[in-house]
Amino acid sequence: MKSGSASNKVVLYWHRTDLRLHDSPALHAALALNPSVFIPIWTWDPHYVYRSRVGPNRWRFLLECQSDLSHSYSQLNSKQKLWVVREAPLTVLPKLWKQWDITHLVFEKDTDSYARDRDDAVLRLAHEAGVEVIVKMGRNLFDPDELVRKNGGKPTMSISQVEKAAGQINHAQPDQPWDTPKSIPHPWEQDKMDLGSMEHEIAEPTPDLNSNHRIAKDTQYSLIMGPKNDFAVPTMEEIGIDSSLAISPHRGGESVALTMLSNYIQDDEYIGTFEKPKTSPAAFEPQSTTLLSPHLHFGTLSVRKFWWDVQGDLNKRKQEKKPNATIPTNLLGQLLFRDMYFAAQAAVGEPFSRTYGNKAVRFIDWHLQSEPQQGADNVLPARAYEIDSAEAEEWFQRWKTGRTGFPWIDALMRQLKQEGWIHHLGRHSVACFLTRGGCYVSWERGAEVFEELLIDHETACNVGNWMWLSCTAFFSQFYRCYSPVAFGKKWDPSGEFVRRYVPELARFDKKFIYEPWKAPIADQKKWGCRVTNDDSAGDGQVYPKPMFDFDERRQVCMDRMKNAYDVGLHGADEQVLNGSWRQLFGEDGDDHQGPKAKKQKTLEGD
DNA sequence: GACAAGTTGCCCGG
DNA sequence: CCGGGCAACTTGTC
Numbered sequence: 001m002k003s004g005s006a007s008n009k010v011v012l013y014w015h016r017t018d019l020r021l022h023d024s025p026a027l028h029a030a031l032a033l034n035p036s037v038f039i040p041i042w043t044w045d046p047h048y049v050y051r052s053r054v055g056p057n058r059w060r061f062l063l064e065c066q067s068d069l070s071h072s073y074s075q076l077n078s079k080q081k082l083w084v085v086r087e088a089p090l091t092v093l094p095k096l097w098k099q100w101d102i103t104h105l106v107f108e109k110d111t112d113s114y115a116r117d118r119d120d121a122v123l124r125l126a127h128e129a130g131v132e133v134i135v136k137m138g139r140n141l142f143d144p145d146e147l148v149r150k151n152g153g154k155p156t157m158s159i160s161q162v163e164k165a166a167g168q169i170n171h172a173q174p175d176q177p178w179d180t181p182k183s184i185p186h187p188w189e190q191d192k193m194d195l196g197s198m199e200h201e202i203a204e205p206t207p208d209l210n211s212n213h214r215i216a217k218d219t220q221y222s223l224i225m226g227p228k229n230d231f232a233v234p235t236m237e238e239i240g241i242d243s244s245l246a247i248s249p250h251r252g253g254e255s256v257a258l259t260m261l262s263n264y265i266q267d268d269e270y271i272g273t274f275e276k277p278k279t280s281p282a283a284f285e286p287q288s289t290t291l292l293s294p295h296l297h298f299g300t301l302s303v304r305k306f307w308w309d310v311q312g313d314l315n316k317r318k319q320e321k322k323p324n325a326t327i328p329t330n331l332l333g334q335l336l337f338r339d340m341y342f343a344a345q346a347a348v349g350e351p352f353s354r355t356y357g358n359k360a361v362r363f364i365d366w367h368l369q370s371e372p373q374q375g376a377d378n379v380l381p382a383r384a385y386e387i388d389s390a391e392a393e394e395w396f397q398r399w400k401t402g403r404t405g406f407p408w409i410d411a412l413m414r415q416l417k418q419e420g421w422i423h424h425l426g427r428h429s430v431a432c433f434l435t436r437g438g439c440y441v442s443w444e445r446g447a448e449v450f451e452e453l454l455i456d457h458e459t460a461c462n463v464g465n466w467m468w469l470s471c472t473a474f475f476s477q478f479y480r481c482y483s484p485v486a487f488g489k490k491w492d493p494s495g496e497f498v499r500r501y502v503p504e505l506a507r508f509d510k511k512f513i514y515e516p517w518k519a520p521i522a523d524q525k526k527w528g529c530r531v532t533n534d535d536s537a538g539d540g541q542v543y544p545k546p547m548f549d550f551d552e553r554r555q556v557c558m559d560r561m562k563n564a565y566d567v568g569l570h571g572a573d574e575q576v577l578n579g580s581w582r583q584l585f586g587e588d589g590d591d592h593q594g595p596k597a598k599k600q601k602t603l604e605g606d
Numbered sequence: 607g608a609c610a611a612g613t614t615g616c617c618c619g620g
Numbered sequence: 621c622c623g624g625g626c627a628a629c630t631t632g633t634c
Binding site (some may be wrong): 157158160471475476477478479480561562565 | 626627628629630631632
Binding site (some may be wrong): 158159160275276277278279281327328329330333334337424425428432475476477479480481482483486487490 | 611612613614615616617
C-alpha cells in the first residue's frame with residue numbers, strides 16, 4: 001500500500017444499514033485506522049430473519065445488495081468479499097473477535113429501537129472483550145438524535161420543525177459525501193479466516209413470521225460459513241423462500257443505485273421541476289418517481305450523496321435562471337420527510353410503531369385494534385389483534401389480497417404484492433381506504449402488510465405515513481378523504497393502470513373501468529368478465545362486486561373520526577392502557593350510532 | 607381571539 | 621388549469 005506500513009489494527013467492519021462503499025462515514029473511519037487486517041461482514045440477525053415481516057421480493061432485493069457489495073470488495077482486492085456469517089450478532093461477534101484477534105469494531109449508527117438495544121448490548125460485550133468500537137451516523141441527512149435535541153427533545157411532527165432544527169445544524173446542510181475507497185486491506189490468510197472449529201449457535205426459528213413464504217426448510221443457520229464453507233451470500237433456496245414469488249422488476253445493489261441516480265441527475269429538468277404531489281400514482285414503465293427509496297433503505301445509496309447531487313442540479317439551474325421547485329415538494333423535501341420520521345421515531349422510542357403506549361399518537365376506536373401485550377418484550381412477534389367485527393376482518397383480508405371490488409384499490413394492492421413498490425399517492429389511496437376512508441380498520445394492520453410487501457420498507461417512514469393517512473399523527477384533516485373511484489380517474493382517465501394490474505377488466509370501456517359493477521350485464525359478457533360475487537358465474541372471468549357502498553362508509557367513518565377527535569384520547573392515556581376507552585366510545589361499537597362524546601361535551605358546556 | 611398555514615380531496619363552475 | 625364551497629383538523633404567530 002502506498003500509504004506506508006500498516007498498523008497492527010485488525011478491524012471488523014459490520015455491515016447492516018449500509019450495503020455500499022461510497023459515502024459511508026463508518027467505512028471511512030474504519031479505513032482511516034489504516035488496518036493491517038480488514039474484515040467486512042454481514043451476520044444474519046434472527047430478528048430480521050424470523051421476527052420481521054419480509055416477503056420474497058425484499059428477500060431477493062437484500063441478497064442482490066449483498067452480492068453487489070461483495071463483488072465490489074473483490075474488485076478492489078481479490079482476496080476480499082463480504083464475509084456472510086450465519087449466526088445472531090450477540091453470540092457470534094465475541095467469538096469472531098477472539099478467532100480473528102479483532103482490535104476494532106466499526107459500524108453505522110442505527111436508531112431503530114430494536115437495533116439500539118442490540119447495539120448497546122454489543123457495546124457492553126466489546127468493552128468486556130477489550131475491543132474498541134467506532135459508531136458513525138451515515139443513514140440520514142442529520143443524526144436523528146441531534147434533530148430531536150434541537151427540537152427541544154420532542155418528536156419532529158412537521159417539516160417546518162425539521163427545517164428549524166436542521167437549521168441549527170450546519171445551516172440545514174448535511175455533511176459532504178466521502179469518496180469510494182480506492183483500495184481495501186487484506187483479510188487474514190484463508191486458514192485463519194476459517195470458522196470450522198468455532199462453536200456455532202443455531203438461531204431459534206419460532207415464531208417465524210415469514211413461514212408462509214418458505215417452501216423448504218430454512219437451512220441458512222445450519223453452517224456458519226454457508227453450505228460451501230465460503231461465506232457466500234445465501235441463495236433464496238438456502239433461506240427456503242419461494243423465489244417464484246420474487247417477481248419484482250426492481251433490482252438491488254449499490255451499482256444499480258448509483259447508475260439510477262446518475263441518470264436522473266443528468267436530467268436537470270426532471271430534478272429541478274420535481275414536485276411530489278404532481279407525480280402520477282398511475283404511471284408505470286416508467287414510474288413517475290425515482291424508485292430510489294429501497295436503496296436508501298438498504299444503504300446501497302447514500303442519502304447525503306442523493307442530497308448533494310440534487311443540490312448540484314438546482315444550483316446549476318439557478319445560475320441558468322431556470323425555475324426550481326422548492327421544499328417540501330421537491331426532491332430535497334422528500335429526503336427531509338424521511339429524516340422527520342426517523343427523528344420522530346428516535347424521540348418516541350420503542351412504542352413508535354404502535355398506538356398502545358405511544359403518547360405521540362391519537363387514539364381512535366378502529367376495528368381490529370392491536371391487543372395490548374402485557375409485560376411483553378419489545379420484539380412483539382406475531383402481533384395479535386382483536387377481531388371485534390367479522391365484517392371488518394373480511395374487508396381487511398379483501399383489501400390485503402386485492403379483492404375489494406374497487407379496481408383502483410385492487411390494482412394498487414396487486415402491484416404492491418407483485419412488485420414490492422407502489423407510488424406514494426397510491427399508498428395514500430389504499431391507506432385512507434383501509435382506515436378513516438372506508439373500512440375503519442386500525443392503521444397497524446395496514447402497516448404490517450406494507451412491512452411484509454414493500455421492498456423499501458423502513459419502519460420509521462412506513463409507520464409515520466400510516467399515522468399521517470389515518471389522521472392519528474402528523475396530519476388531522478380527516479374530512480379530506482380519497483375516493484377509490486375519483487382519485488384514480490383524475491390521474492388515469494382511461495384506466496391503463498387498472499387494466500395492467502387487474503387484467504380481468506382489461507377490456508372494459510373507460511366509462512366503467514373504475515366502477516365495473518355499473519356496467520350492463522350484456523357489456524360485462526362482451527368484455528369477458530362478470531362482476532359478481534359468485535365465482536362460478538358464466539364461462540369467462542369474474543371480478544367481485546364492491547364490498548361496500550363507499551359514500552355510505554365515508555360518512556360513517558367521518559362521523560366516527562369526529563367523535564374520536566372529540567373524545568381526544570392518545571395512545572399512552574390511562575383509559576387506553578386499561579381498556580376503559582370503550583365506555584367513552586359506546587360499548588357496542590355500532591358503526592351507525594350517533595357520536596357519544598359530542599353529547600358529553602355539550603353537557604360539560606352546560 | 608383571530609388568522610394563517612399545513613407536501614398531494616372532491617365537486618362544480620368558468 | 622384555477623377558484624370557491626364543502627365543513628372544519630391542529631399548531632404557531634400576532
